[in-house]
Amino acid sequence: MKFDMNNYDLSLSHSDIGSNRHLNDTKNSSGWSEIDEWGPEKVLQVYDPDTGMKGVLVIDNTSTGPGKGGIRFAESVTPAEVFKLARTMTWKCASAGLPFGGAKGGIIANPNKVNQVEWMKSFAKMIRPYCPSQYIAATDVGTTELDMAVFAHEIGDMRACTGKPQELGGIPHELGTTGYGVSVALRTTLDFLKDIKRKGLEASRPLLDLTNSLDKKSNDIKVVIQGFGNVGSFTAKFLNELDLKVVGVSDVSGFVYDENGLDIPQLMRDMSDKSKLSDLTLGNNQQQQQQHHNQRRYSYNILEKDEIFKVDSDIFIPAALTGVINDNTAPNLLKNNVKIIVEGANIPTTPSADQYLVDNNVLIIPDFLANSGGVIGSFVEYQGRTEKEAFDLIEYKITNNVKRALYNSISSRDQGDDTLEVNVRKVAMETAKQIVYRAMLLRKGAISVAREAYARKERVIY
Ligand code: NAD
Numbered sequence: 090m091k092f093d094m095n096n097y098d099l100s101l102s103h104s105d106i107g108s109n110r111h112l113n114d115t116k117n118s119s120g121w122s123e124i125d126e127w128g129p130e131k132v133l134q135v136y137d138p139d140t141g142m143k144g145v146l147v148i149d150n151t152s153t154g155p156g157k158g159g160i161r162f163a164e165s166v167t168p169a170e171v172f173k174l175a176r177t178m179t180w181k182c183a184s185a186g187l188p189f190g191g192a193k194g195g196i197i198a199n200p201n202k203v204n205q206v207e208w209m210k211s212f213a214k215m216i217r218p219y220c221p222s223q224y225i226a227a228t229d230v231g232t233t234e235l236d237m238a239v240f241a242h243e244i245g246d247m248r249a250c251t252g253k254p255q256e257l258g259g260i261p262h263e264l265g266t267t268g269y270g271v272s273v274a275l276r277t278t279l280d281f282l283k284d285i286k287r288k289g290l291e292a293s294r295p296l297l298d299l300t301n302s303l304d305k306k307s308n309d310i311k312v313v314i315q316g317f318g319n320v321g322s323f324t325a326k327f328l329n330e331l332d333l334k335v336v337g338v339s340d341v342s343g344f345v346y347d348e349n350g351l352d353i354p355q356l357m358r359d360m361s362d363k364s365k366l367s368d369l370t371l372g373n374n375q376q377q378q379q380q381h382h383n384q385r386r387y388s389y390n391i392l393e394k395d396e397i398f399k400v401d402s403d404i405f406i407p408a409a410l411t412g413v414i415n416d417n418t419a420p421n422l423l424k425n426n427v428k429i430i431v432e433g434a435n436i437p438t439t440p441s442a443d444q445y446l447v448d449n450n451v452l453i454i455p456d457f458l459a460n461s462g463g464v465i466g467s468f469v470e471y472q473g474r475t476e477k478e479a480f481d482l483i484e485y486k487i488t489n490n491v492k493r494a495l496y497n498s499i500s501s502r503d504q505g506d507d508t509l510e511v512n513v514r515k516v517a518m519e520t521a522k523q524i525v526y527r528a529m530l531l532r533k534g535a536i537s538v539a540r541e542a543y544a545r546k547e548r549v550i551y
Contacts, residue, residue, distance in 0.1 A: 123172050127179060127525065128191070130156075131223070134168060135215035140204070142196065142211040148223050149175035150193040155221060156192025157182055157464055159229025159252075160212070160236070161207070166195035170411065173254050174229075177418055177435050178464070180521040181457035183528075185486050187468045192224045197201035202230045209236050210535035227262070227467055230318075234261040236461070260470040260479050262463050268323025270462020270483045271406065274454050276331055278429060279303065279310070279490040292499060297449040299428055301501045303403060307352070311402040313337040316409030317366055320433045320460065322357060329353035333404075339397045342367035346400060356389075365487035367391060383521035401425050408433035414446075416438045423449055432456040447512050455514040457521065458490050494520070 123129070128149035135144045145168045146155040158178040171193045179191025196212050197494065207233075216224065226240055227250055237253045244250075245310070246267070253259025260266070282300045285292050292300070303310060310333050314321045317340040325335050334350040342365035345351065359369060369389045398421040405427045406415050414422065421444040430446065431454045432438065438446070438453065446453060462483040469479040494517040530538050 123169065127176070129174065129175060129550055131145045131214065131219070132168065132172070133219075136211065137211040140207050140211045142198075142203075142208040142215075144197060144212045145171045145195040146216050146219065146224060147172045147175040147193055148219065149193075150179045150529075151190035151192075151223055151526060151534075152525060152532045153179075153183055153190050153301040154188040155190060156224050157187070157189035157227065157251075157467065158191060158224075159175065160194035160195035160196060160209075160232050160240070161229040161272055162196045162198070162200045162208075162231030162236070164197065164199045166186060166197045168195075170457060171195040172437055173411075177457055180518060181371065181464055182435070183521040183524040183525075184457050184490055184517060185461045185468075186524075189225070189464070189468065193229075194224070194226055194512055196231075205236070209239045210243045213240045213249075213415065217244055220244045220249040222248055223466075224326050224470070227463065228252040228319075234259060234263055237261075251470045252463075258470070258473065260466050260476050262305040262466070264466075264476060264479075265319070265323030265326065266466035266479060266483060267320045267433070267460050267463035267482060268325075268473075269327050270409075270465065270487045271320065271324040271408070271431055271459050272327035272331060273402065273462070273484050274459040274491050275312075275328065275333075275429070275431045277488050278431070278452065278454055278495065279307075281492060290499065296499070299450060299452065301447050302428060308334050309331045309350075310334060311336045311350075312400045312404040312406060313339075313397055313400060314406045314408055314414060314433075315339050315397050316407065316434065317360070321406070321408035322360070324355060324406055324433055325351075325353045335358060337397060337400055338366070339394045341365045343394045344392045344394050345369065345391055346396070347390060348400075352479070380381055398422065399425065402427055404429045404431065406431050406459065407432050407437035410434060411436045413437050413440050416441055417444050418442070422446070423451065427451060430454070431459045435459050435460065443514065453514060454491060455517060458487070458494060458510075458513070458517050461487060463488075490517070496526070 102238050109146055129147050130151060131148040133146040138508040145166065158175055175191050175193035178193060182189040182191060196208055198208065228234065228237060234252055234254045237259065238257055239248045240250050241247050241253055241257065247257060251259065252262045264519065282303055284290060285296065285300050285336060311332050312328055312335045314325055314335065317338045321338060325338055328335055335353055336348055336350055337346040338351065339345055345366050363369065368393060398418050400423060403448045414437050437456065437457050463484055465483045469482055494513045498516045
């Protein structure tokens with residue numbers, strides 16, 4: 090899948106892909122230190138003196154379509170964070186082959202401490218000129234389908250966002266589309282490892298070791314999930330349906346752990362009227378009363394939230410915050426025998442921790458592949474199609490994309506190289522960059538370049 094543009098007189102040559110050359114050139118003049126050859130195209134900081142609302146919109150790259158990305162509503166939101174999330178969306182939409190670019194919104198406040206509806210309306214009003222032509226919103230941390238209803242009405246266009254309530258023709262993220270996609274990504278990875286043996290694929294010694302160490306019944310494969318919100322809870326639900334053993338889930342309040350495997354359907358039922366895992370202890374009285382009525386009593390072993398980094402597991406799924414797998418926590422994951430990380434959260438792994446883990450033969454399925462279920466579902470909603478079609482398309486696309494990245498990773502190894510060399514992030518990122526780069530050429534009007542590239546079949550096939 091070589092993509093050689095060096096023969097053409099274009100300001101962005103193939104050798105620039107992934108380099109920081111343009112970043113250094115523009116750093117001082119733009120005042121926006123993160124700018125590079127891919128974007129961002131627009132950075133908008135908004136403030137509404139009437140409500141006090143402060144927000145950020147970053148439209149990173151729209152060469153593949155209007156920028157798509159959720160609105161994060163949290164005190165910790167910064168322009169730099171919104172930019173990084175917008176960039177992740179650029180690669181995510183390209184990897185998934187969707188006609189969307191990358192963008193992200195952010196509202197800077199704890200949604201529980203402000204008038205959430207007023208602030209959402211205010212944010213919508215401020216960014217209205219860009220919706221939906223350059224920005225199509227969705228939910229993210231701190232926002233739900235109800236916020237999307239408010240946003241769409243304020244913009245005055247139902248196409249301004251996805252993840253809307255079903256009454257507005259939406260496919261809410263609350264149906265678990267992202268968590269479903271994370272489970273598909275893990276299932277595909279485990280199938281790939283089985284295929285190495287079954288099909289006798291040529292693999293390095295560490296990859297064969299990894300395959301052997303996971304060659305056990307699915308309900309002996311231990312999974313822990315950090316985060317029990319939208320992504321984490323549905324990931325747990327769908328992994329449980331795949332018969333994998335979820336031994337621990339954590340949230341901001343604690344870590345629920347059972348080395349023999351949690352009863353996920355029961356946990357989800359018990360959590361239905363609670364807002365955090367530590368509230369499960371509050372149910373004890375009621376549970377005891379139930380016991381008097383000869384019903385089964387469930388008691389949970391609730392530890393400190395960071396104990397999640399201290400228990401033995403085969404698979405670790407971050408589904409909460411950015412940067413949680415870092416130089417401090419990555420060595421613990423290794424010590425606890427983690428072999429696969431599937432990134433449910435956006436940017437959960439710092440670059441140095443990523444390198445350390447890959448060097449130590451941990452297989453990482455990156456965020457822009459693993460958690461693309463939400464945006465694939467959004468695309469189906471945008472087209473006015475059904476929930477069933479959303480789940481089908483998520484399964485189809487994530488299976489193919491993860492499989493392609495894994496196969497490409499092992500086939501791009503140097504002969505005789507005995508390192509694991511399954512750097513899925515690197516390989517999948519290169520594919521995404523090729524797609525965005527070609528779209529940028531087409532937008533530029535470099536039709537002849539694109540035509541020749543197509544004639545040479547230099548296309549990424551889905
Ligand atoms: P959410 O707000 O529903 O849930 C977040 C969870 O993380 C909560 O359970 C919270 O208690 C927990 N958490 C917060 N701080 C924690 C800590 N220090 N330790 C452990 N847990 C902690 O958010 P979400 O929608 O599930 O999103 C989670 C992540 O997935 C984010 O990074 C988001 O950007 C990403 N993501 C979400 C979607 C989606 O469709 N919701 C799609 C793609 C990516």
